[in-house]
Amino acid sequence: MSEVTFREAVRMALRESMHADERVFLMGEDVGRYGGSYACSMGLLEEFGEARIRDTPLSESGFVGAGIGAALVGMKPIVEVMTVNFSLLALDQIINNAATLRHMSGGQVNVPVVIRMSTGAGKQLAAQHSHSWEAFYTHVPGLKVLSPATVVDARGMLLAALDDPDPVVIFEHSGLYNMKGEMPEPPPAVDLTHARVAREGTDVTLITHGGCLRRTTEAAAALAERGISAEVLDLRVLRPLDWNTVFESVAKTHRAVIVDEGWKSWGFSAEVSARIAEDAFWMLDAPVRRVAGVEVPIPYPTHLEQASIPQTAQVIAAALEVVGHG
Amino acid sequence: MTEAIQTTVLDLLVELAPEFEAGDIDLDEDLRDQLDIDSMDIHQLATRLYETFGVDVPESDRAELTTVRRCVAYIASNR
Amino acid sequence: MGDFVMPSLGADMERGILNEWLVKPGDAVAKGDIIAVVETDKGAIEVEVWSAGVIEELCVDEGTDTPVGTVLARIRETENPASEPSAAATATPSPPPEPVATTPAPPAPAPSAPAEARGRVMASPWARHLAAERGVALTGVTGSGPLGAVLGRDVPAAAAKTAHPKPDKVDQLAAMRRAVAKAMARSKREIPHYYLGTDVDVTGALAWLARRNASVPPPERLLPAVIWLKAVAAAIRKVPQVNGFWQDDALRLSEPIHLGFAVSLRGGGLVAPALHDVDQRTPVELMRAMTDLVTRARRGRLRGAEMTDATLTVTSMGERGVERVDGVIYPPQVAIVGLGKVVERPWVVDGEVAVRKVMHVSLAGDHRAHDGHTGGLFLNALADALSAPEAL
Incomplete structure (x- = not known):
């Protein structure tokens, strides 16, 4: 067991995968000489040299498209997009190509590309760099x-994503890179199918993921000090989501609060809330509540930024x- | 083992005669006298015993299901 | 516009308590839907509606004691009213309720409990789920949620309270006793009974049943009562005069055969709910229906039609070791069949004495509706049917 940062955990996975499989390579803006915008x-x-750690121009549509092309011909590219905000420039490649090609080719080709991007607010990077658009991607089949x-998970999910035959988008919350955590020895493999009960409880289920897990656990x-036993679910995989774990927890606590920065x-x-209302309605003892991002472009000043998430x-x-x- | 069977049998009886609680049922008193149950109840009891334990109580043996203890013994020796 | 009125769920019912509404204004209802639970002397009865439409208004609050005939709800009919029976009409002729002074429904009580302020109990989905599972009526449950809403945690406490309603039970037993008293007294006062009886050799029927039961798993086995009821239905098909009602000084025969089946309740009391269309159903279906009916009768969850539309009643005392019973007719029916205990008797078969299983069957008939000759034909037909069980 050793203590590592989230950033180091991502780097562990990058190194392990590149050592293990020569088809793996990394490309994106500033991933080479600069060492990555978040130093991953x-x-x-x-x-690993310039052939496998490739700096790209500021052209998201171009280099994400190149990653998809490389995946189509048998490579295992890891494409780093600096933030989800810039990924909008590559939405056409991701949604119209990566997500659809297996379907449109009748299963003849698949796209094993892994696209990593930072997400979320809290670093005073203002509205062009701080949004949480997981909802755009979780909306898309494929x-x-x-x-x-x-x-x-920072390490294990990246490795598992590389083993997946289809496109995987990984959201790394920018507030997490400096977070330290225990990494067991040897580091464990993780699945891409289950949500995780981060804390067991009986009175209310707090459902969250990524950057909001820490505050939700706090x-x-x-709440425990006030005699309320809250269960915390770390969803981990946002699509396809492990609804069974959500419904089982709600069947136990009869109450749900969803915490999401978007x-x-x-x-x-909204989708999590709707599914609970549809499929776990008879288990509910109270309306589902959501603690979510305030509907403004994320502000720059720190007090306003914090007030918006x-x-x-x-x-x-x-x-x-x-x-x-209450 | 027989304790588990006994608990289940008592549960089934309470289901048939909800006026009673498991704790009130005497293990050795005749069920017909004690719970005022009739052939319909015995039929349902036999059906539920079959569903629960897989033990088929043929009609010729239904007379054996007179007390809780005898029910338990019958199941234990036939399952 | 149709009115849903407090139905008469038995010849002598005068009042009922509207226990629970299962619909709310705006709900669409179809003919035959169960829309309310009414508490009567005979227990809680689920009541069907006999017109299709949309509930316009609930005129009576849950818990209100009202006379038979009181308008409980107004229904906006959606189908052509001319082609539908009137709202109060039931599927089979039933006795008209005795005329009662129709008092207007009492004014709605001031909204005392906030949980019921909107004319509907406020309860969480989980509380409703638990309440349904445990058979707890949400009306009257004290809610601990916002605005007095009933939450899941409030239900177990309420269930514990209703689980042993000892004083209520005494009241209910007394009420049921009074209801039986009224019906039976009216029967003996008004109906000139005649009695017939005969012993029937049921050895063959029971042997056939034992062979059949031995060849199927327990859930598909039949009790002898199923054979008896099928035989009664077969006999009615041959002698239909015993199946119907004496109403307005005339015998009204019933085409459907709905057999009232006397069920004794533990701790006292008696109900005779109807098994519908006994002639149309297979023995296995009938067994299932009978099990369901007995279970529901003993839990107080019978439906309105089952309480009122029996066309002939069968009473069986064999269970209690009694060899012969001459029944009292349940008005306005015109006959009751009594079945005794099956006993082994010396019996002459083809000139030889043999030990046979014999059951005494009796018929009490309404002499206004038919005569002993008809009753005799019926009993003969019943004996014939019992001797050929495989035909049933």
Whole structure:
């Protein structure tokens, strides 16, 4: 067991996979000489050379498309898009090509590309760099969408994604890169099918993923001090989502609060809420509540930025309300 | 083992005669006298025993199901 | 516009308590839907509606004691009213309720409990699920949620409270006793009974049943009662005069054969709900229906039609070791068949004495509706049917 940062965990996976399989290569803006915008690939250019750690121009549609093409001819590309905000330039490649080609070719070709991108606010990077658009990608059939929240998943999910025959999008929350966590020795493999019960509880289910897990867990601890036993679900895989684990937990607690940094309207939290209402209605003892992003472009000043994304106190308040202590 | 069977038999009886609680049922008193059950109840009991334990109580043996203890013994020796 | 009125769920019912609404204004209902639970002297009865439409208004709050005939709900009919029976009409002729002074429904009580303020109990889905599972009526459950809403945690406490309604039970037993008293007294007062009886050799029928039962798994086995009921239905097909009602000084025969089946309730009391269309059903179907009916009768969950539309009643005392029973007719029916205990008797078969299984069958008939000759034909037909069980 050793303590590593989320960033180091991602780097572990990059190195392990490149050593294990020569078809794996990394490309993206500033991944080589600069070591990656979030320093995930620091030192890899020296270790693996320019052919496998490739700096690209500022052209998301171009290099994501190139990654899809490489995947089509048998490579295992890891494409790093600096943030989800810039990935909109590559949406056409991701949705119209990567997600559809297996379907449109009648199964003749598949696209084993892995696209990593940072997401979320909290680093004072303002509206062009701070949004959470998991909902855009989870809407699309043909994509697998991952949201690691722990160092074990940061490493393990990237490796598992490379083994997946179809396109996988990984959201790495920018607030997590410096987070430290325990990495067991040897580092464990992880699955891409199950949500994880991060904390067991009986009174209310707090459903979250990625960057919101930490505050949600803090909220659960604070609720425990007030005698409320909150269960925390780390969804991990946002598409296809492990609904059974969600419904089982709601069947136990009869209450659900969804915590997601994305905007509330038409958002990721809306789908989770709707599914619970559709399939776990008779288990509910209170309306489903959502703690989600405020509907503004993420502001630059830190106090406004924090006010626009879910805070621990809001999660506590929502949980208290649904258990009737509000 | 027989304890588990006994618990299940008592549960089935309480289902048939909801006026009673498992704790009130005497293990050795005749069920017909005690719970005021009739052939319809015995039929349902036999059906449920079959569904629960896979033990078929043929009609010729239904007379054996007179007390809880005898039911349990019958199941234990026939399953 | 159709009115859904407090039905008469038995010849002598005068009042009933509207226990629970299963619909709310705006709900669409079809003919035959169960829309309310009514508490009567005979227990809680699920009541069907006999017109199709949309519930316009619920006129009576849950828990209200109302006379028979009181308008409980208004229904906006969606089908051509001319082609539909009137709202109050039932599928088979049933006795008209005795005229009662129709008092207007009491004014709606002031919204005391907030949980019921909207004319409907406020309860969470989980609370409703638990309540349905445990048979707890949400009306009257104290809710601990916002605005007094009933939550899941409130239901177990309420279930514990209703599980042992000892004083209520005494009241209910007394009420049921009064209901039986009224019906039986009216029967003996008004109906000139005649009695016939004969012993029937049922050895063959029971042997056939034993062979059949030995060849199928327990859930498909039949009780002798199924054979007896099928035989009664077969006899009615040959002698239909015993199947119907005496109403307005005339015998009204019934085409359907709905056999009232006397079920004794543990702890006292008696109901005779109807097994519908006994002649149309296979023995296995009938066995299933009978099991269901007995279970529901003992749990107090019978439906309105089952309480009122029996066309002939069968009472069996064999279970209690009694060899012969002469029944009292349940008005307005015109006959009751009594079955005794099956006993082994010396019996002459082809000039030799043999030990045979014999059951005494009796008929009490309404002499206004038919005569002993008809009754005799019926009993002979019943004996014939019992001697050829495979035909049933």
